Amino acid sequence: MSLGLRGATAFAPATVANVAVGFDxxxxxxxxxxxxxxxxxxxxxxxxxxxxxxxxxxxxGPGIPLDPSRNTATVGLSALLEERRLDFGFEVSISKGIAxxxxxxxxxxxxxxxxxxxxxxxxxxxxxxxxMPFALLGEQAASGAIHPDNVAPCLLGGLTLVTSLSPFRxxxxxxxxxxxxxxxxxxxxxxxxxxxxxxRAEVPLADLVKQTASLAGxxxxxYTDDLELxxxxxxxHVVEPQRATLIPAFAEVKAAALAEGALxxxxxxxxxxxxxxxxxxxxxxxxxxxxxxxxMEHGGAEADSWxxxxxxxxxxxxxxx
Amino acid sequence: MSLGLRGATAFAPATVANVAVGFDxxxxxxxxxxxxxxxxxxxxxxxxxxxxxxxxxxxxGPGIPLDPSRNTATVGLSALLEERRLDFGFEVSISKGIAxxxxxxxxxxxxxxxxxxxxxxxxxxxxxxxxMPFALLGEQAASGAIHPDNVAPCLLGGLTLVTSLSPFRxxxxxxxxxxxxxxxxxxxxxxxxxxxxxxRAEVPLADLVKQTASLAGxxxxxYTDDLELxxxxxxxHVVEPQRATLIPAFAEVKAAALAEGALxxxxxxxxxxxxxxxxxxxxxxxxxxxxxxxxMEHGGAEADSWxxxxxxxxxxxxxxx
Numbered sequence: 001m002s003l004g005l006r007g008a009t010a011f012a013p014a015t016v017a018n019v020a021v022g023f024d025x026x027x028x029x030x031x032x033x034x035x036x037x038x039x040x041x042x043x044x045x046x047x048x049x050x051x052x053x054x055x056x057x058x059x060x061g062p063g064i065p066l067d068p069s070r071n072t073a074t075v076g077l078s079a080l081l082e083e084r085r086l087d088f089g090f091e092v093s094i095s096k097g098i099a100x101x102x103x104x105x106x107x108x109x110x111x112x113x114x115x116x117x118x119x120x121x122x123x124x125x126x127x128x129x130x131x132m133p134f135a136l137l138g139e140q141a142a143s144g145a146i147h148p149d150n151v152a153p154c155l156l157g158g159l160t161l162v163t164s165l166s167p168f169r170x171x172x173x174x175x176x177x178x179x180x181x182x183x184x185x186x187x188x189x190x191x192x193x194x195x196x197x198x199x200r201a202e203v204p205l206a207d208l209v210k211q212t213a214s215l216a217g218x219x220x221x222x223y224t225d226d227l228e229l230x231x232x233x234x235x236x237h238v239v240e241p242q243r244a245t246l247i248p249a250f251a252e253v254k255a256a257a258l259a260e261g262a263l264x265x266x267x268x269x270x271x272x273x274x275x276x277x278x279x280x281x282x283x284x285x286x287x288x289x290x291x292x293x294x295x296m297e298h299g300g301a302e303a304d305s306w307x308x309x310x311x312x313x314x315x316x317x318x319x320x321x
Numbered sequence: 322m323s324l325g326l327r328g329a330t331a332f333a334p335a336t337v338a339n340v341a342v343g344f345d346x347x348x349x350x351x352x353x354x355x356x357x358x359x360x361x362x363x364x365x366x367x368x369x370x371x372x373x374x375x376x377x378x379x380x381x382g383p384g385i386p387l388d389p390s391r392n393t394a395t396v397g398l399s400a401l402l403e404e405r406r407l408d409f410g411f412e413v414s415i416s417k418g419i420a421x422x423x424x425x426x427x428x429x430x431x432x433x434x435x436x437x438x439x440x441x442x443x444x445x446x447x448x449x450x451x452x453m454p455f456a457l458l459g460e461q462a463a464s465g466a467i468h469p470d471n472v473a474p475c476l477l478g479g480l481t482l483v484t485s486l487s488p489f490r491x492x493x494x495x496x497x498x499x500x501x502x503x504x505x506x507x508x509x510x511x512x513x514x515x516x517x518x519x520x521r522a523e524v525p526l527a528d529l530v531k532q533t534a535s536l537a538g539x540x541x542x543x544y545t546d547d548l549e550l551x552x553x554x555x556x557x558h559v560v561e562p563q564r565a566t567l568i569p570a571f572a573e574v575k576a577a578a579l580a581e582g583a584l585x586x587x588x589x590x591x592x593x594x595x596x597x598x599x600x601x602x603x604x605x606x607x608x609x610x611x612x613x614x615x616x617m618e619h620g621g622a623e624a625d626s627w628x629x630x631x632x633x634x635x636x637x638x639x640x641x642x
Contacts, residue, residue: 021533022533022537023529023530023533024530025530025533025534025537026537161534161537161538161541162534163534163535163537163538163541163550163553163554164534164538164553169553171537171538171541171550173541199526200526201525201526202523202524202525202526203523203524203525203526203529204522204523204524205520205521205522205523205524205559208344208524208529208532208559209344209345209346211529211533212342212343212344212346212532212533212536213346213482213483213484213485214484215533215536215537216343216346216347216482216484216492216536216537216540217482217484217485217492219537219540219541219544220482220484220492220494220540220544223540223541223544223545224544229484229492232484232485232490233484238526238529
């Protein structure tokens with residue numbers, strides 16, 4: 001029961017979508033970064049954005065619309081207002097911990113954090129999964145397409161496979177306990193809409209066969225704790241080859257990760273962040289350094305980097321007022 | 322050690338390939354029928370076909386080449402002869418228990434049974450998996466394409482996912498113990514090469530997303546014994562819609578299966594056999610009858626039918642001489 005709450009703040013984690021084998025259906029949450037959204041009750045049943053800051057509280061640069069009908073964090077809130085016929089509104093303050101256009105699911109995180117915070121203010125809060133349709137509306141505002149592979153793990157945590165959009169259904173896949181993710185984000189920005197437009201509308205049937213073999217092998221490897229099968233399977237035959245050119249030195253960065261023992265490496269979401277899966281903390285450090293070096297030497301790009309397990313935890317309320 | 326063996330007879334089971342979600346990568350063995358091949362030693366290092374009969378021993382009608390360089394059962398044997406530099410040859414008698422062009426993996430079964438029988442005659446027999454490359458040559462002779470989704474379960478049994486062709490790698494997926502397969506084979510013949518040529522060379526990206534979601538959901542459902550997830554996932558968005566028109570009354574037969582509680586129904590291999598998965602013997606009988614009736618009423622076709630679990634057993638030697 002949340003009657004009387006004036007406001008709530010929620011955190012939503014960064015996520016890696018696509019995961020080489022699961023374009024638009026697979027993603028996982030990481031402990032690398034996240035967005036924080038504070039939502040307070042307003043008298044009028046409408047949605048207002050009060051401020052957008054970085055995670056140190058400084059005003060966020062341009063690039064995110066303040067118009068609530070176009071902002072990923074507020075589109076879902078407006079739909080929630082309408083569907084629940086609420087007689088109050090929301091004022092929203094967004095703290096972006098995830099760099100814009102990094103490929104780490106920043107728009108999904110803002111949408112999800114806003115919804116989780118707002119949900120805490122409802123007299124009868126929705127179950128987390130029931131927030132999905134609203135979060136997807138926000139994601140659609142950001143990327144122009146409905147794709148759930150960031151939103152689902154951001155909301156629910158873990159390595160999440162979306163098996164159906166409507167009705168929304170997903171499955172949490174097990175992750176072998178040794179697995180760590182290395183994330184390297186070169187300080188470049190990729191436009192998500194552009195990265196999506198770049199994809200060919202058709203895929204050769206032979207590539208579909210390879211991609212499905214990799215996907216099924218990856219899922220089987222996760223269920224059976226078979227790291228060797230995961231290593232053989234964590235390969236993207238469809239999307240990575242088309243998007244790799246958007247990221248300077250991608251081939252060298254990926255090769256550097258594999259040379260240091262990564263099970264696989266590919267583009268996080270639409271990039272430019274590159275992720276790698278490794279099977280030990282030592283490998284994680286070696287892989288992280290080799291990827292950073294490759295970005296610098298071959299791409300001339302400084303980069304931020306993280307090492308994180310796949311996070312069991314999705315978005316959550318941090319505090320209530 | 323098989324020194325001194327004069328001959329051996331092997332059985333290889335019928336198989337269901339594609340399984341709706343795994344075009345060219347997934348198949349399973351059934352106990353419905355199979356091919357039997359007797360291989361005896363010949364003095365000269367060459368391969369000869371002595372006879373081809375049906376499983377009652379009557380001469381097999383036209384349609385299978387007697388030329389060993391074109392027959393699916395002997396192409397692999399010739400390659401085996403050459404690679405192992407054998408100083409003797411093989412005489413082959415083929416007993417076809419699987420109807421030609423039925424979509425039940427008859428060419429794979431002949432190729433596999435011949436290899437398993439011949440392998441028993443070698444001084445140092447190969448491991449079953451190492452027979453795969455030879456069996457694939459036979460399959461290529463039959464269909465014009467290398468596709469392992471019949472050969473792998475035929476040789477190894479079970480529900481088999483091929484994750485890589487070269488090097489050959491496969492994974493046995495678990496099957497929930499309730500699962501039974503209903504097979505209905507209308508007395509029509511589909512030309513496998515033709516069925517393959519009919520497929521578009523390109524697949525819409527949106528269909529790839531749906532197909533991968535179904536495949537991954539199906540694999541997850543098998544690992545977690547989740548019949549409801551299997552029911553939601555056992556759907557072909559890519560190949561079945563293109564091949565359905567080759568089979569008279571396919572839509573009605575599939576609808577009849579689903580109406581009687583089948584978890585899913587689709588084309589076995591390139592058809593015209595239609596398979597359904599069900600979760601009880603009672604459902605199997607209901608589904609079988611409804612599919613037979615639909616074939617008769619809407620397609621005007623008599624049909625043979627079987628109910629079988631997914632067979633754990635692949636090809637095996639029946640006797641040695």
